[in-house]
Amino acid sequence: MVENRPWLTVMSHAVLITGILVISFPLYVTFVASTHTLDDILKVPMPLLPGHRLWENYWQALTAGTSKDVTAPVGRMMFNSLVMALVITFGKIAISIIASFAIVYFRFPLRNFFFWMIFVTLMLPVEVRIIPTFKVVSDLGMINSYVGLTLPLIASATATFLFRQFFLTVPEELAEAARIDGAGPMRFFWDVVLPLSKTSIAALFVIQFIYGWNQYLWPLLITTDESMYTAVIGIKRMIVTGDALTEWNLVMATAVLALLPPALVVLLMQRWFVKGLVETEK
Amino acid sequence: MEKRVVFRSAWLPYALVAPQIAVTIVFFFWPAVQAGWYSFQLQDAFGERTQFVGLANFAALFRDSNYLHSFQITAFFSMMVAGSGIAISLLLAAMADRVIRGALAYRTLLIWPYAVASAVAGVLWLFLFAPSIGIITFALRSIGINWDWVLQGNQAMLLVVIAATWKQISYNFLFFVAGLQSIPKSLIEAAAIDGAGPGRRFWTIVLPLLSPTAFFLLVVNIVYAFFDTFGVIDATTQGGPAGATQILVYKVYYDGVKAADLGGSSAQSVILMVIVIALTVVQFRYIERKVQY
Numbered sequence: 001m002v003e004n005r006p007w008l009t010v011m012s013h014a015v016l017i018t019g020i021l022v023i024s025f026p027l028y029v030t031f032v033a034s035t036h037t038l039d040d041i042l043k044v045p046m047p048l049l050p051g052h053r054l055w056e057n058y059w060q061a062l063t064a065g066t067s068k069d070v071t072a073p074v075g076r077m078m079f080n081s082l083v084m085a086l087v088i089t090f091g092k093i094a095i096s097i098i099a100s101f102a103i104v105y106f107r108f109p110l111r112n113f114f115f116w117m118i119f120v121t122l123m124l125p126v127e128v129r130i131i132p133t134f135k136v137v138s139d140l141g142m143i144n145s146y147v148g149l150t151l152p153l154i155a156s157a158t159a160t161f162l163f164r165q166f167f168l169t170v171p172e173e174l175a176e177a178a179r180i181d182g183a184g185p186m187r188f189f190w191d192v193v194l195p196l197s198k199t200s201i202a203a204l205f206v207i208q209f210i211y212g213w214n215q216y217l218w219p220l221l222i223t224t225d226e227s228m229y230t231a232v233i234g235i236k237r238m239i240v241t242g243d244a245l246t247e248w249n250l251v252m253a254t255a256v257l258a259l260l261p262p263a264l265v266v267l268l269m270q271r272w273f274v275k276g277l278v279e280t281e282k
Numbered sequence: 283m284e285k286r287v288v289f290r291s292a293w294l295p296y297a298l299v300a301p302q303i304a305v306t307i308v309f310f311f312w313p314a315v316q317a318g319w320y321s322f323q324l325q326d327a328f329g330e331r332t333q334f335v336g337l338a339n340f341a342a343l344f345r346d347s348n349y350l351h352s353f354q355i356t357a358f359f360s361m362m363v364a365g366s367g368i369a370i371s372l373l374l375a376a377m378a379d380r381v382i383r384g385a386l387a388y389r390t391l392l393i394w395p396y397a398v399a400s401a402v403a404g405v406l407w408l409f410l411f412a413p414s415i416g417i418i419t420f421a422l423r424s425i426g427i428n429w430d431w432v433l434q435g436n437q438a439m440l441l442v443v444i445a446a447t448w449k450q451i452s453y454n455f456l457f458f459v460a461g462l463q464s465i466p467k468s469l470i471e472a473a474a475i476d477g478a479g480p481g482r483r484f485w486t487i488v489l490p491l492l493s494p495t496a497f498f499l500l501v502v503n504i505v506y507a508f509f510d511t512f513g514v515i516d517a518t519t520q521g522g523p524a525g526a527t528q529i530l531v532y533k534v535y536y537d538g539v540k541a542a543d544l545g546g547s548s549a550q551s552v553i554l555m556v557i558v559i560a561l562t563v564v565q566f567r568y569i570e571r572k573v574q575y
Contacts, residue, residue, distance in 0.1 A: 008480055012377040013384075019374045020391045023451065026406040029417060033409065045420040095301040102298035107288050114299050121310045122562060124555065127509045127531045131538040131547055132313035132320065152309040155302060168285070175287040185289035214399035216513035221539070232399045236517050239405065248409065255402050262397035267390060274456060277396075 027259075034058070034252035041248050053249065061253040065226075068247070070237050072226035074254050080149075081213050081230040082261070087150040088212035093204055096159035097197065101189055103160075104167040105175065122157040126218055134221050144225045153218060158280045159204055166200050167193065203276030206269045210262045231258035314555070320548035339549035348525060349533070349550070355439075356529040360507035362443045364500055367450045372496070374451070375458030376484065389459070396452040400445075400510060404517030407445040431519065435526025438519045442527050445518065446511045454499050461495035462488070501565045508557070530554060 029048075033041050036051035062075040102108075103115050126133060133152060142148030170193070178188040219230045229237065235258060238251045266273050324335045343349045378388055395403070410418045413430045422429040431437040465488060473483045512531050515521060521528035521536060528536070534554060538547030 003474055005480065009380065012380045015377045016374060016381065016388050016392075019370075019377075020388065023392065023395060023448065026410055026448070029410060030406050042415055044415055045417055046415065048417070095305065098298040099302035102295040104285055105289055106291065106295035106298075108295045111295070114303055117306055117311075118302060121306055124310050124314055125509050125558065127512055127534070127554075129310075129313045129317050129551055129555070130535055131544060131551070132316035133309060134539075135316065136309065136313050151305065155305040155310060160302065172285065172287050175285070175289075179287065179289075185291060185294060188289070210397055214397075214402075214513075216399060216401045216516070217535070220516070232401050232513070235405055236401055239408070239517070248415070251405065252409065255405055259398045259402050262399075263394050266394060266397040270390065270393070273393075277453070277456060278460060 030252045030255055033248055034256050036249055038247055038249050057249050057253040058257070061250045061257065065234070066238050066247045066250045068240075070226060070229070070234055072229060072234070074231060074234055074257055076227060077229045077231040077234040078257060078261075080146075080228060081232070081258070083146055084149050084215065084219070084230055085209050085212035085261075087146065088153050088215075089205055089208040091150065091154040092156040092159050092208050093201055095154060096156050097163050097194075097201075098189075100160050100163035100167060101193060104164055105185065105188075118155070118157050118160050120157075121155055126153070130217065130221065137222060142222070144223055144228045148222050149219055149228070149230075150212075153212070153215065156208075159208070162200060162204060162279055163197065166197060170196060199272075199275070200279070202269070202272040203279060205276075206265055206273040207276040207280055209265050213262045234258075317548045317551040317555070320544050321552045323545050323548075325544045335545070339545045340553075343546065343549055343553070348528075351525060352528050352530055352533045355525075355527065356508065359439065359443065359446075359511075359527070359529055360504045362439075363446045363450065363507040363511070364503035366443070367447045367454050367503055368496060368499055370447070371451045371454035372458055372492075375455050375462055376488070378455075378459060379462040389456075392455055393452040395449050398449060399513060400449055401513030401517040403449040404442075404445050404514040407441060407448070408518045411441050431523075433523060435523055438523055438527050442511070442514055442518055445514045446507060449514075450503060450506055454503070457495055457499055458492065461492050465491050498565075501561060505558070505561055505565075508554075508561075530557075 032048060032050050033046065034057055035054040036047060036057075037053055040047055040051060061073075062078075063073050065071045065073050099114075099118065103111060137143065137148050137152060140148075142151070174192055175188065178192060183191070213230075214232060215230070216232055216236075219233050220236070223229050223233060226237075231254065235251060235254050238246065238254065240246050321339055322334060322336055323332045324338065325332050374392060378385060378392075381388065398406075410416050411429070411431060413419060413432050416429075419429045429437060431441050469487055469491075470483055473487055478486070508529070509531055511529065512535065515527055515529060515532045516535075519527040521532050530550065531554065534547050534550045537543045537550065541547075
């Protein structure tokens with residue numbers, strides 16, 4: 001703060017509070033809607049204070065789904081989302097860290113070629129190669145399986161880059177000392193590189209968990225069986241054309257359930273989240 | 283930059299890169315090559331016979347007024363999302379930078395929308411703007427605006443722009459806050475001593491120094507609007523009404539999955555890949571420049 005201007009400070013707070021209120025409004029309405037009966041919501045205008053159906057709605061969504069369109073329980077979908085998010089996160093981190101370890105700490109023919117191969121995948125998001133990727137996965141018989149949900153999304157140029165950048169900043173003396181002491185490359189990896197990478201791993205974990213949990217297009221294509229839906233797909237399938245036919249109270253309860261885990265990860269690991277966001281973009 | 287000290291092994295490095303390379307080949311290169319291959323082919327309605335047609339699929343696309351319209355819509359959509367997202371988050375970040383008390387609380391309350399899946403973000407706004415039961419629809423009707431995005435294309439566009447922007451504000455906000463913090467305080471103080479008020483300082487010092495961040499965010503936001511908003515569109519308007527919100531990515535999906543036009547959809551995929559590569563190159567040139575600073 002350069003000089004004291006009380007009015008400007010008041011205005012700053014006012015703008016921020018307004019911004020937060022506007023940004024949080026959809027979440028608030030969603031929460032309110034998830035605590036009412038469907039009849040209450042369909043009355044125009046719907047109530048703006050929480051109702052008394054909180055447990056009933058969430059319990060029904062979690063254990064039984066909606067009564068008409070999606071009969072799979074949301075609890076099952078959340079489990080699928082969790083599996084998908086965790087497998088993608090740990091898979092990405094694992095294969096990227098060893099690949100960048102090889103690229104940084106070894107000299108071998110085709111090293112640069114491999115590096116560029118990984119680099120190019122940055123330019124090919126799933127969205128632009130939907131149909132052929134789907135064909136490959138269905139030819140491999142991976143439709144409606146956890147393998148099909150996760151494996152195609154596991155390659156990650158961003159994580160490989162992040163680890164490469166980080167390994168390049170690790171002092172040379174560490175590798176030298178390890179070699180003099182007679183440690184082989186894998187020993188060096190487990191005892192030196194991995195412990196040093198903890199913060200990068202934590203930052204990547206937050207970003208990739210959100211990425212995995214929030215995947216939409218891929219599970220939409222790959223899951224046709226209700227018991228394999230992820231929570232995000234489940235919500236979409238619960239909405240029927242025509243406002244009045246959708247069981248909005250249950251849809252909204254599911255929406256809250258689906259956004260809670262990634263939101264908690266962001267809020268509880270905020271420091272790593274900010275670090276991960278800034279670093280993966282460099 | 284290279285390491286001086288390296289390990290030696292004839293097989294270990296290959297074993298270490300193998301998983302990453304295998305996944306990359308099977309799920310990235312192979313499909314990308316196939317997309318290129320399909321884009322030169324025409325399939326009959328039952329997928330039994332294919333015929334090599336050269337560039338006919340591309341030619342057909344550029345004659346198709348729907349496809350050209352989809353291009354315009356995508357350009358408009360991404361400009362709106364990037365422009366409004368950057369403007370709103372710059373305002374919030376500039377205010378947050380002034381505030382000392384409660385700074386962490388403000389940040390926490392502003393960043394959570396990043397964690398919301400784009401499809402879920404779409405559903406939240408869909409509910410607020412639902413033509414018959416939405417609470418905002420009710421408010422708009424009571425002041426005399428006839429809100430029904432199911433019938434009116436520009437309202438549908440507004441809905442998806444709002445939902446897509448809402449989700450992206452937190453991302454932009456964090457980058458602007460970081461950018462503002464990296465501006466040397468001495469510059470601001472010097473300007474203040476010379477008698478420049480807060481507004482003047484913002485326009486003549488802060489904003490020019492923030493322009494690299496803003497440019498970076500512009501590229502990132504355009505990429506976001508091009509590709510990551512698929513969930514928003516699919517959960518709300520599904521490209522409608524009458525193609526008013528059918529952005530390019532949605533059209534690839536629609537033509538390939540719903541309309542089963544393999545050749546046309548693959549040709550669109552190839553065009554999209556060219557666009558992503560162009561955007562990535564722009565982004566990297568910019569980052570190289572930043573490194574030299």
